[in-house]
Amino acid sequence: MTTSFPVDLDAPHRRCLVGNEPVIFHCHHFNTYLQQTLLDAEYLDTPKILVGAANEAAFHQLTSLFDRQAVQAVPERKKLAEELYRWAGFGKIDLSSLTAEGGTVSTDYSHYSQAWKVKLGKASKPVDFFTSGWLAGALSAVYDLPQDAFSATQLKCMAKEDELNVFSLTPGGPNYAVYTSPAGGTLSKQVIQETPVSPVDEDAVFQALGELPLAGDPDTGLIEAFGVILTRHYANYYNRISFEFERELAATFGMEGLEIAEPLLVESGHVCAFNTFGGIMKSMEWQGLIQPQLSTKEHWVQGMVACINALGWGRWQAVEISPGIAKFIIHNDYESIGYRAMYGRADHNISYLAKGAAMGIMDLIYIGHIEDGPTLDPAFYNQLFKAEHSYRGEVVKSLAMGDAYTEIHVLQ
Amino acid sequence: MVGNQGKLFKVLEWLEDEGEVKAVARLRMKILPFTVQESIVISRIDRKTTCSGALLAAARNAASEIAGKRCPV
Amino acid sequence: MSCSKPFNCSVSRDCAFRLEVKYVLCSEITESLLDHLQTGGVPLSITNFSRHIPEAKDLFSLKLSDHSVATGLVGGNEFVATYGKFGEKTGGDIDLGLLPVLKDRQGLEEKLMAFFSQTAAPGIS
Numbered sequence: 001m002t003t004s005f006p007v008d009l010d011a012p013h014r015r016c017l018v019g020n021e022p023v024i025f026h027c028h029h030f031n032t033y034l035q036q037t038l039l040d041a042e043y044l045d046t047p048k049i050l051v052g053a054a055n056e057a058a059f060h061q062l063t064s065l066f067d068r069q070a071v072q073a074v075p076e077r078k079k080l081a082e083e084l085y086r087w088a089g090f091g092k093i094d095l096s097s098l099t100a101e102g103g104t105v106s107t108d109y110s111h112y113s114q115a116w117k118v119k120l121g122k123a124s125k126p127v128d129f130f131t132s133g134w135l136a137g138a139l140s141a142v143y144d145l146p147q148d149a150f151s152a153t154q155l156k157c158m159a160k161e162d163e164l165n166v167f168s169l170t171p172g173g174p175n176y177a178v179y180t181s182p183a184g185g186t187l188s189k190q191v192i193q194e195t196p197v198s199p200v201d202e203d204a205v206f207q208a209l210g211e212l213p214l215a216g217d218p219d220t221g222l223i224e225a226f227g228v229i230l231t232r233h234y235a236n237y238y239n240r241i242s243f244e245f246e247r248e249l250a251a252t253f254g255m256e257g258l259e260i261a262e263p264l265l266v267e268s269g270h271v272c273a274f275n276t277f278g279g280i281m282k283s284m285e286w287q288g289l290i291q292p293q294l295s296t297k298e299h300w301v302q303g304m305v306a307c308i309n310a311l312g313w314g315r316w317q318a319v320e321i322s323p324g325i326a327k328f329i330i331h332n333d334y335e336s337i338g339y340r341a342m343y344g345r346a347d348h349n350i351s352y353l354a355k356g357a358a359m360g361i362m363d364l365i366y367i368g369h370i371e372d373g374p375t376l377d378p379a380f381y382n383q384l385f386k387a388e389h390s391y392r393g394e395v396v397k398s399l400a401m402g403d404a405y406t407e408i409h410v411l412q
Numbered sequence: 413m414v415g416n417q418g419k420l421f422k423v424l425e426w427l428e429d430e431g432e433v434k435a436v437a438r439l440r441m442k443i444l445p446f447t448v449q450e451s452i453v454i455s456r457i458d459r460k461t462t463c464s465g466a467l468l469a470a471a472r473n474a475a476s477e478i479a480g481k482r483c484p485v
Numbered sequence: 486m487s488c489s490k491p492f493n494c495s496v497s498r499d500c501a502f503r504l505e506v507k508y509v510l511c512s513e514i515t516e517s518l519l520d521h522l523q524t525g526g527v528p529l530s531i532t533n534f535s536r537h538i539p540e541a542k543d544l545f546s547l548k549l550s551d552h553s554v555a556t557g558l559v560g561g562n563e564f565v566a567t568y569g570k571f572g573e574k575t576g577g578d579i580d581l582g583l584l585p586v587l588k589d590r591q592g593l594e595e596k597l598m599a600f601f602s603q604t605a606a607p608g609i610s
Contacts, residue, residue, distance in 0.1 A: 040442050041441055041442075043444070043445045113572070114572025118502065118572055119500075158572060204537040204538050205538070207537050208532070208541070211532050212532055212544075213546075220551055222571055224554060224571070229501070253444055256448060260437070260440045260444055260454075261441070263434060263437045264434060264437050264438065264441060267434040267437065283556075284558055284561075284564070284565065285534075285544055287542075287558060288542040288543065288544050288558040288561075289534040289537075289541045289544070292541055292542070378432065381432070382432055382433060386433055
């Protein structure tokens with residue numbers, strides 16, 4: 001898969017950067033659930049966070065890329081931005097109608113709007129906050145203007161059953177929160193731990209999965225794989241929206257706000273595990289590449305960890321695996337790296353996605369018997385995760401809080 | 413308020429049964445300003461808890477929206 | 486290659502309510518079958534997993550149209566095709582929105598039938 005922009009793979013740390021922004025795989029289930037969590041707090045102005053975080057990442061990434069690739073002319077810059085948006089699986093966008101004075105742009109493929117409609121039904125308001133912010137950031141970068149030069153408004157949305165998504169960009173200042181991207185953050189020294197003997201050749205899996213053509217389709221700009229719709233999203237986007245959200249809740253409601261956000265942010269990871277990990281473990285890719293190496297449930301956990309390590313989330317290790325407990329060590333988990341770069345050392349655990357994902361692995365394999373190929377639908381989800389014997393997670397070490405790595409124990 | 417005793421708890425119980433995983437957590441998020449205003453800690457709501465009519469209505473509406481069906485409480 | 490019944494299939498909906506059809510063929514998927522399926526300009530991509538892991542099977546993906554794709558393993562005897570535009574809930578009944586999808590399905594299954602050159606009815610469910 002060739003792109004006109006460099007994709008920087010940091011294989012030892014299991015990370016990937018484009019334009020100095022860490023990019024990670026996440027599916028439409030996670031994207032919509034996390035956005036829904038923020039929008040549920042109607043008493044906070046969370047759209048300004050969603051739009052602002054996209055503006056932040058897009059502006060920084062494209063500014064970096066234009067500089068690194070020495071792309072000066074506006075048409076070439078727009079072309080690169082369009083290609084990047086499609087490659088990442090956000091949909092299709094045509095920037096030709098936009099100028100330094102703003103303008104209107106429409107699209108008939110949008111990850112966020114189409115995902116919302118499929119997962120949550122018809123929306124009453126436009127939901128593609130991400131693309132609104134992305135456009136504002138991209139346009140500023142294209143014209144060498146300040147990051148917050150444009151306001152962005154979504155006028156029509158396919159999730160509302162409009163035919164197209166339509167966005168309007170207007171000069172004169174932002175209608176969203178303005179953040180400064182922390183770029184790739186500072187990595188901690190990675191000391192690989194001993195793990196149980198595994199039949200899974202993890203490095204070979206990493207290389208093989210890296211060869212999958214996981215880029216937005218040329219015609220739709222969507223990435224269809226493993227039974228879900230993927231994005232190669234910005235780690236800084238997820239981090240910004242999650243952490244700004246909990247900070248606003250804490251500022252407004254104190255500890256109660258923080259405590260209420262936590263289970264929903266973890267649940268986003270759980271939703272992600274169920275759908276993406278479940279989809280991976282039922283996929284042809286799994287059957288062809290991973291499954292021939294596996295014979296026990298513990299091997300399935302090891303196989304799944306090998307796949308996670310191709311998602312850009314940092315380097316995962318399963319250091320202990322049994323039906324009763326699994327211990328996962330994560331070196332440079334993207335949440336901790338982002339938190340420290342954005343806010344400094346954390347005073348509480350913030351590896352929400354990682355915790356939910358680790359729990360989901362164990363639930364899928366030991367309770368859901370994913371090897372039998374169950375249908376991954378809401379009924380199965382409720383059966384699996386509402387069960388009293390489903391797994392719970394404990395973050396026992398946190399890189400964000402100053403430990404050398406993040407460690408999560410998952411137990412029944 | 414006494415007339416509402418236990419009704420908020422019943423809304424939570426109904427949503428626990430009818431909603432998806434973490435439906436009650438979503439409800440908590442939606443009605444947080446009301447519960448804070450009335451000094452109600454959601455994790456401590458029980459059959460004896462009383463609340464205002466406004467909070468009960470907000471909880472009922474939010475529960476209905478989350479479960480995708482009318483909350484009968 | 487001739488089979489009395491070249492394939493069986495089971496139909497379900499994926500998480501985006503698209504038609505998902507699992508095909509089980511009467512024989513293994515060979516490169517000549519894939520050559521046949523890509524006639525008419527259907528893009529085929531193959532990921533060589535076996536280059537990295539000796540016991541692995543290579544993955545193929547056929548882009549049947551903008552909205553339909555088939556994925557399976559070379560040397561396996563089953564593959565999965567997903568038909569339908571993401572974001573358009575087609576529901577349980579066939580409607581106008583599903584017509585292009587049916588065309589994709591029909592095209593693929595006709596090619597399968599032709600390849601196996603058989604006379605019995607296909608296993609469309």
